[in-house]
Amino acid sequence: MAWARSPDGGEFSHALAYESILSLTHSKHSDLYKCIWKWQGPERIKLLLWKVAREILLTNLTRNSRGMAPNDLCPICNAEPESIIHTIRDCHLAKATWNKILGNTSPNFYNFDDLQHWLFWNLSRRDIEGWSTVFAVTVDCLWWARNNYIFNNMIPDVVSSTIRINTMVTNIKEAWTEFNHRIPKSNNSSAASSNQNWIPPSSGTVKLNCDGAVKDYGSRAACGGIAGDSTGTFLWGFSAKLGQCSVVQSELWAILKSLEIAKVKGMSNLTIESDSLMAVKLIQQGCSSSHTCFILVCKISMLLKETRSPNILHICRDANNAADRMAREGFNTPDVCIYNSAPSFLFDNSTVRVACNDSTPLRVLI
Numbered sequence: 001m002a003w004a005r006s007p008d009g010g011e012f013s014h015a016l017a018y019e020s021i022l023s024l025t026h027s028k029h030s031d032l033y034k035c036i037w038k039w040q041g042p043e044r045i046k047l048l049l050w051k052v053a054r055e056i057l058l059t060n061l062t063r064n065s066r067g068m069a070p071n072d073l074c075p076i077c078n079a080e081p082e083s084i085i086h087t088i089r090d091c092h093l094a095k096a097t098w099n100k101i102l103g104n105t106s107p108n109f110y111n112f113d114d115l116q117h118w119l120f121w122n123l124s125r126r127d128i129e130g131w132s133t134v135f136a137v138t139v140d141c142l143w144w145a146r147n148n149y150i151f152n153n154m155i156p157d158v159v160s161s162t163i164r165i166n167t168m169v170t171n172i173k174e175a176w177t178e179f180n181h182r183i184p185k186s187n188n189s190s191a192a193s194s195n196q197n198w199i200p201p202s203s204g205t206v207k208l209n210c211d212g213a214v215k216d217y218g219s220r221a222a223c224g225g226i227a228g229d230s231t232g233t234f235l236w237g238f239s240a241k242l243g244q245c246s247v248v249q250s251e252l253w254a255i256l257k258s259l260e261i262a263k264v265k266g267m268s269n270l271t272i273e274s275d276s277l278m279a280v281k282l283i284q285q286g287c288s289s290s291h292t293c294f295i296l297v298c299k300i301s302m303l304l305k306e307t308r309s310p311n312i313l314h315i316c317r318d319a320n321n322a323a324d325r326m327a328r329e330g331f332n333t334p335d336v337c338i339y340n341s342a343p344s345f346l347f348d349n350s351t352v353r354v355a356c357n358d359s360t361p362l363r364v365l366i
Helices: 014-025 030-037 043-054 060-065 084-090 092-102 115-124 131-152 158-181 189-194 247-264 277-285 294-306 317-332
Strands: 206-215 220-228 234-242 270-274 311-314 336-339 353-355 361-363
Touching: 030 043, 030 115, 043 115, 043 131, 084 092, 084 115, 084 131, 092 131, 092 158, 115 131, 131 158, 158 247, 158 277, 206 247, 206 317, 220 247, 220 317, 234 247, 234 317, 247 270, 247 277, 247 294, 247 317, 270 317, 277 294, 277 311
Parallel strands: 206 270, 270 311
Antiparallel strands: 206 220, 220 234, 234 336, 353 361
């Protein structure tokens, strides 16, 4: 046995193995693949873009060639073969959606016959701000709408698709903005780890931890919060179902409802914590009257003054786990549910030890 890639024909090394694999996998579309994997968004959409680039989506054109479909026609227009580029660009449904998104800003959009060239041009273009995000999300929504029609008999609607696209794009931008602000600025691991646990407030102060949650492109949202004192005692918590809103709006709703409940209970001198940097900045710095969160921010600012609560802080997600669980429970509640003792879904053996209202020791995430 000998290793042919080695200079002496015998010594194996992982470096030489990697080089040999790299030379075999290089293709004319390598730049496109790099562009896809560098795209900033959900991994699920990255995987879809990769399948589109490799032309391995099971459209009717592919299914018919494998004997899996009676014909290769597009099930929506029934006019042309259902190729991948027809599915996500040239079908009348796709064209109507792209025209709604683009307007008159891109006359060359349909001038590419080669699928890979068209993908690379859109994912790498910089003349429209944030276009790579809009483009990838639109491709994802068009594929989703087509499958929803085939498997669930849901008639595609351009207006609904456009709303879904805009909501998803907003959520992705907000998520990446927060992610980029959360990158550690120091290599001091002990300092970083110390900020990942919930810290009780000072004596005589109540801490409110708040969080929001969004599902299905923003069509379902919920929020939750939890109040704890300096001994780690669970005072109360809440879960609430919201209507359609963005991620930041759900985070602001969590803060607003936490303050409303605290006011009803006669609490003041509060410390509020949220893992949404954008929500905290909006409250601390304010926003213009045209901003979609303006009314929420105004109501929160008013309640902060009424409850004499000047401290609103941004924390890491790991220190806000209990509020996150409260928020996710909101999807299962009919409206608003207030808990005066720690609910069972907060229990976790791997978390810190706190006390419930009846002083029974529990292991609960605060």
